[in-house]
Amino acid sequence: MSQPLIYNRRMPMGFGPSAGPRWIPPPFVSDPSRSPKTTLAGVNARAERSRLEALLPSGLQLDGDGIFTVEVHVLEEIEWLAGRGYNILALYIPVTYRLGRNEGRGRFVPVMWESLTDPILTGRDELGANKIYAEILPPRVLSGRTHYSASWLGFRFFSMTLEGLATPGEASPVGSARPPLHDGVVSHKFVPRTGSPGEADADYLTLWPAPTGPVSLEEELRGTGQFAFTRATWEELPTQFHIVNALADLGELDFLGAFHARTRGGGNFSDVRILNG
Numbered sequence: 001m002s003q004p005l006i007y008n009r010r011m012p013m014g015f016g017p018s019a020g021p022r023w024i025p026p027p028f029v030s031d032p033s034r035s036p037k038t039t040l041a042g043v044n045a046r047a048e049r050s051r052l053e054a055l056l057p058s059g060l061q062l063d064g065d066g067i068f069t070v071e072v073h074v075l076e077e078i079e080w081l082a083g084r085g086y087n088i089l090a091l092y093i094p095v096t097y098r099l100g101r102n103e104g105r106g107r108f109v110p111v112m113w114e115s116l117t118d119p120i121l122t123g124r125d126e127l128g129a130n131k132i133y134a135e136i137l138p139p140r141v142l143s144g145r146t147h148y149s150a151s152w153l154g155f156r157f158f159s160m161t162l163e164g165l166a167t168p169g170e171a172s173p174v175g176s177a178r179p180p181l182h183d184g185v186v187s188h189k190f191v192p193r194t195g196s197p198g199e200a201d202a203d204y205l206t207l208w209p210a211p212t213g214p215v216s217l218e219e220e221l222r223g224t225g226q227f228a229f230t231r232a233t234w235e236e237l238p239t240q241f242h243i244v245n246a247l248a249d250l251g252e253l254d255f256l257g258a259f260h261a262r263t264r265g266g267g268n269f270s271d272v273r274i275l276n277g
Helices: 049-053 117-127 241-248
Strands: 037-046 060-062 067-076 086-099 102-108 112-114 131-133 140-142 145-152 155-166 184-192 200-209 216-229 254-264
Touching: 037 155, 037 216, 049 060, 086 184, 112 117, 117 131, 117 184, 155 254, 216 241
Parallel strands: 102 184, 112 131
Antiparallel strands: 037 067, 037 254, 060 086, 067 086, 086 102, 086 112, 140 145, 145 155, 155 216, 184 200, 216 254
């Protein structure tokens, strides 16, 4: 169902309602049980706690012993894009929070790359998501290995390989690789104030509650995997080198298993809320 018009006020102003993930122009009626079609691949890894804690904003505490997840999402048949798609690369760190009356567990995303401008803009403006751009290719499959990569204007800064994928209960070399239960995705929204360096128009944490919409799991596989972020110079990656290098410097990682899934449906995060501020 289309969302109220309150969701479609967005720059550039003066042109009327803006369509997006949380509002599709009538007469189209969305079906959250069908869109999007998602292929999800991820690898769990363990790093030193102190290195992950350095990526957390104030108000969040690391949950667990330093295990985090890198995921690639290939999204297709997206309704708000009239059937088109895009891809996502994101880092998820399990956290706990206690901010006023808000208390719980979440998956903090310090950075999320997407291969299309439109979801980057709507996600940053409306959800407070730490989204930036990258070229994220569909997977390449060869000899039982599934390869993913991401680059910026020709410089490949990320690669991930999954292998030995098998359905749960078969001869999978690892146990469950799915992330633990959580309240949703936590992000740090920061919008600088124009003309006032160092000041903010917005500076708070947001929570995108775990989707409650109809999601059907069409396939789930488990196996082994690994990933790597490649250190870059300013000349190679002028606007993102500091981000990629921080992830490349997480130190020696202990890879703990991989997962690969295909799903249909999901929510549009219209129930996102502020955790503090």
